[in-house]
Amino acid sequence: MATTGYFVQSFRSAYKSHGRILDTIRVTKKFTVRNLSSVKNEACYDIVVVGGGIVGMATARELKIRYPSFKMAVVEKEKELGVHQSGHNSGVIHAGIYYKPGSLKAKLCVEGLHLAYKFLDEKGIPYKKCGKLIVATNELEVSRLMDLYDRAQKNNCPDVKLIEGKDIKKHEPHCEGIKAIWSPHTGIVDWGLVTQEYGKDFQERGGAIHTSFPVDNFLEDSGASSDNEYPIRVIGNNNQSVRAKYVLTCGGLHADRLAEKCGCSKDPRIIPFRGEYLLLNPEKCNLINGNIYPVPDPRFPFLGVHFTPRMDGSVWLGPNAILAFKREGYRYRDIDFSDLFDALKYPGFQKLAVKYAVFGSGEIIRSAFISLQLKELRKYIPNISAKDIKRGPSGVRAQAVAADGTLVDDFVFDAGGKGLLSKRVLHCRNAPSPGATSSLSIAKMISDKMAKQMNL
Template structure:
């Protein structure tokens, strides 16, 4: 009986302590760590650090009315296998690791997904050499169960697809990454984390009151009286990542240049012609991948995307325009150099964006039965493309801290670039970021 009473008392005390901590976090908005950015990388990172260190008070700030509004909720929904990336690179390692972690998480939470597979198809003999190089790359990256197949075998997997040779990746899948982000957030909140929505960060300040030693950084929001104090900060701002970094004195580069990717929708009458993902062989002379076929969880089939400059950081349509953001992008030395190098490609992408029927020819290389009446305008996403001053697309992770000796330099870490495939890699990226936070801020259990 005494043992039972002791057990019950311990449970009550534990619950009371948890309740007090939760109340204190809500009331005072004081944290050990604040993560800025409610996309899939930010939420996954907040979840990972709190699961490792449950004694920490962790808050998450998101400027929109819900999580995963932008890149995390506007993407192709593909679970990538890691074929494309340079062997030995961080992207290759994190993608393959992230794919395995993602499938484990989806199975654990019973989140709907489908392993529809992927074909990377050479549609002409000219592309076979590059396809073979890509297959070797995938092998070095330890992409599971990749297989080279010929034209007849292509038909067995995708009966309507034409090609001379292809790579088959059976573990490529599809899922709703916005939904996955919500599940990450559930874990985060159940572990004691607090999510603040509609909190657009406007300033980072050094705390000047009596609690400066405990909470050296004050974060203010755009709305009246929005304020939190914290010991450490991690920003994962996606399309706004460079602006957040600049608020603490970091340099402007790498700059985020927003590229809108516009998808087409395949008519319902032709959706049966696409079973899994059908991708082109990448052209190393072009900055982006090119058109591909992507089945969705809702049964639709997306075609694309293209790549055009967005006239606003979060500009999903041609008439989404912010003149200050547009001017900031087009005057950037890196963008001007890239635009000059790829002028023909850029003009072609813009023309096909305005006249979508012009994309039919590219689609017919893979499935000849598709015609201009089978396609219609679909959704769009905006890619946060980090670019250096030489016009090179930054293809790796970029972390940054402010300069100087103040709290904003010591206590704030910016993730300025988490390149595609960020969603597939999100759990692996979160582990890497948590490792970096522990090292940079000397966080101990």
């Protein structure tokens, strides 16, 4: 989040050095797909969900459970579900400790935790309930830790305990700290796999999934041959289209742009922040049993570098947070002029960059020189050395930013526009972290909202 000028300079340097190289994700089509361009009569559905990420698929599934007789479809621009945020995250099942008591995020996370474990057990999806330590290493952090513990209690986070330094090693023998919060129900899972399972369940209930369907526009068509029963046309960019009575968009990194296609406001804007992880040497992965997190600094918007075990036995370290040069830019050389300048010219980002200039500059420097992250890691696990870390995978977070530079930390729904589009299309413009953990509870909330707004 360094200054705008710094990002422009970095962009130009990267472009000169590497050229415009687009990231290609190898994917396999796992779902039945109709070639809509070859169908003379457009497919018609009662509800169409745009976006096959974890929130879109969870909500499509929930709607199909509630309305089994409805014809429903999901349209997704990629060749499979859950390719971006849903498949590029840390894989943590969160317990709801961090969020303001009484907030929607706190309620949905705790509810989502229980719903997630129930779903994983029912479907036989592998997971590990490995727990999490939030570790304080000095007295200032202890004070902040106590505030977190108070939040955890008020949020009804299950079985969370406050433990002294000597008890930390009962859970993490190689971890140092003077006090910690222990969350036994925090776990890990492959959220991309969970998204695929939501899709499978949706299909088994009669729902249709159309992949390779990037949505280009939404049109109100009063001349539909079926007496206006399906008046909304969802238009793809390859002569594809479907008709719908009602539409829900869950576009993630493109949520704002989908809303704009219906005439909604540009605000809040999605600014893509790349989170880069390091990988721990496989020979040292036995030093980590579960998730180890720092006490977050309230001055900054992200949680800080932490240790995250993965289902494959690896351990991720991180992430940082730096501006991505493309909305789906997982590497520095993934650059899109339109995406980059869309972010840089947005007044909200410019104000945000100024506010967090020092923090953002530090993130960029630590990204360039990964050895600088070693000091933070060794505060918790002293046995780690420079030779034990290397660059790992990255994810891109769809961060909604308001025009005044505020990071939007709540759900944003939009039914703007004109005519039938304002009455029959609902846009989920922001589903903040922990969206994966909360996906099933978010799905219930969105379904309730659609039922009320659209009289389903």
